[in-house]
Amino acid sequence: MPDDPKNPYQGPAGGWGALAASAEIITREKAIARGSAALLRVNQKDGFDCPGCAWPDPHDHRSAFEFCENGVKAVVWESTSKRVDAAFFAKHTVCELRKKSDHWLESQGRLVNPLAYDPKTDHFAPIPWSEAFETIGATLRSLDDPNQAAFYTSGRASNEAAYLYQLFVRMFGTNNLPDCSNLCHESSGVGLTQTIGIGKGTVSLADFDEADAIFVIGQNPGTNHPRMLSALQGAARRGAQIVAINPLVERGLEKFLHPQEAGAMLCNKATPIATAYLQPTIGGDLALLTGICKHILAAEDAAPGTILDHAFIDEHTTSFAEFAESVRAADWETIETQSGLRSSQIQEVADIYLQAKSVICCWAMGLTQHTHGVATIQFVVNLLLMRGNIGRPGAGACPVRGHSNVQGNRTVGINHHLPPAFGEKMEKLYDFKAPTTHGYDVVEAIKAMNDGRVRVFMALGGNLVPASPDTELTAAALEKTELAIHVATKLNRTHLVHGKQALILPCLGRTEIDQQVAGPQVVTVEDSMGDVHASEGRNAPAGEQLLSETAIVANIAAATLPPGKPDWRGFVADYATIRDHIEKVLPIFKDYNARIAEPGGFSLKNTARDREWITGTGKANFTVAAIPDLTLPPGRLRLMTIRSHDQYNTTIYGNDDRYRGIKGQRTVILLNVADIANREMAASDAVTITSFGPDGRGRQVTGFTIVPYDIPEGCAAAYFPEANPLVAIDSVAAGSNTPVSKLIEIEISRG
Ligand SMILES: Nc1nc2c(c(=O)[nH]1)N[C@H]1C(S)=C(S)[C@@H](COP(=O)(O)OP(=O)(O)OC[C@H]3O[C@@H](n4cnc5c(=O)[nH]c(N)nc54)[C@H](O)[C@@H]3O)O[C@H]1N2
Ligand SMILES: Nc1nc2c(c(=O)[nH]1)N[C@H]1C(S)=C(S)[C@@H](COP(=O)(O)OP(=O)(O)OC[C@H]3O[C@@H](n4cnc5c(=O)[nH]c(N)nc54)[C@H](O)[C@@H]3O)O[C@H]1N2
Ligand SMILES: [Mo]
16 A cells, blocks of 8 residues: 555556456456457457447557457456356345445356345245246336336447337336436536537547547546557657646556557557646636636737637637637636646646647546536537537547447437437337436436335346445435346346345346347447447357347337337347337438448447537537636545546456555545645544535545545545445536536545
């Protein structure tokens, strides 16, 4: 454990450490035979899509191994030879299992039988698939109102499974489709739709080869999108400026050694990444972006007509005058206090922006999971629009998505708001009346379960309890359900938090062969940049009883809905028929089956990239936002909850965070040395963290260890999901209802 405020890990991101960590997990999970064959096919044109993250694959220069250390972990975790079979569930009561750690639960291996909870014995026990489907159908049909059920999706489901799922849910009669996006990039979707008319980023991977400057804001690609480092490395090597904006100095943004470059590896030659690194205070980005825009306007005033792209602004945007006026009116004192940065530091970054012909801005959870996340993202758009940096090569907005198909899920209809045109097309094709009222998102679904409005909860993947805010409340809410249905690959905490009845339905993973009547099936996924491609598993399934997610959803639909359209069993026999239907409902998928047969797949049309603005005004909109006053009462700190290098969301692979120099522990709080000294505390002290949400109630976690760290004064960091009990359910981002996981008001005390 580090006792020095400087990170004791001095190596680059990637490098030999990445190779060693990959080898270690392959050995530990005994997946060497299955795993190594699987790895050779990961992200290849005829292989499966890495379940790790949503970063795209290069079209032209794909190496034999298009994966990273954390992709290896994700693939091996799924390909493990361990099993949680009938004997395992006979041995352990649910009460006993609830006492185990999240890491222990998932590391017991793959689920292989459909299971039902038996309250008399407190055990899960195997049941036949037919019984599971009948129970679900009968329970759903017995509800007074379809809105008494909620259907969650974690972003790993394929387009095919996700399309059938939302179709089933809407034909059942509800839009209650909460999904992991609500906890993740919802602020990006909302912010971008209002300003540029599409809730997605506008860049493609090729733009990284042409950008003169790349801003990486509130994102830790070294851990969460390691393949992005190859793109940043390429850009840095050709002299592009890379600006990192993050309260922490993340190693992957500093230097990178590509584990697949033999020459560089042999002489340990890492590439420096960021040319400028700003460490704002947590939540200070809106102030900082206002400051950057203010410097740019000042440069324009000093040399009128030379800085802004007036032709673009006039032809393509609205509300520039209001935006400029509000930025000019913002005072430097507020900008400096609220961002924690000096005007001169902000000027340096504004100059990089000005000197670049083409700029890409990337961001992730450091911007979205904030009270003012939507406004901050809209300020990123303002910055880009000022110099026409949207819709031309080397430039654009790049929200870097999380789950490997979270973007595809939304495209094919996983959305608690039903887009009207999409709804009408489905109504015509399947001859039904789609529900029009908005459904529940994750926060609303938790509240609805808690007060009895939702009685049945289904999850297509994911781990709702530890992933959600207010862990105890979320667990209590789930315990009130009459039936919970979990489609999953591995046992996790949420499965054990049962109400009256609970079912666990084991499914195939991405890496596995999906054999149906028409032969082995491919599924399709959409990456963070709107490229759609096929994914085909190559491993033998982990168990004989496993069904694909697509088959599980279709069987549930057939067991629940009256007979008639569509032919659910026909869909399962041949997934190409599902793609034909998606194409009928969503014209952007024209020639879907033919185009996924092309190596590398195809790119979906992106209106903003083509400078077509599907907004109310028909133009891209500049927006105005006041700098929020985030001053805290004395003694309080702002806490962000972040991922370590050894986890995939709630899946914990191990207790190390190599790039941050933290070993063997996860219940830590990273603090500035001054904040530790002020409290007369010391490194390694045990503390209780108390948070204060909008309801003023103190929420607590105890037994956290202090780690001194290079983090701005007044700021703190702890890991997700251990710190989730501190996130109040009512602390949400304005406009997107995303839980505020990155700005939690806390106090610490001994104990
Ligand atoms: N290996 C691995 N890969 C993953 C995941 C995983 O858990 N493990 N999760 C996947 C998912 S679902 C997602 S959404 C992505 C998440 O990818 P990231 O968004 O990179 O994940 P976080 O760890 O939440 O990191 C947020 C970063 O934002 C910074 N930050 C926090 N608050 C602020 C702020 O106020 N301002 C600024 N400028 N920065 C801030 C933190 O210091 C941290 O570096 O990764 C995906 N990929
Ligand atoms: N405090 C705090 N909370 C957060 C965040 C944060 O930064 N801070 N981040 C939020 C974000 S960005 C996200 S996306 C959510 C993530 O929330 P979720 O998506 O709900 O959680 P995961 O941990 O990704 O889900 C892991 C489980 O998925 C199942 N699984 C894995 N692969 C498959 C598969 O192929 N099919 C099926 N059916 N199941 C599978 C396994 O059973 C595994 O236990 O958490 C959010 N919560
Ligand atoms: Mo996410």
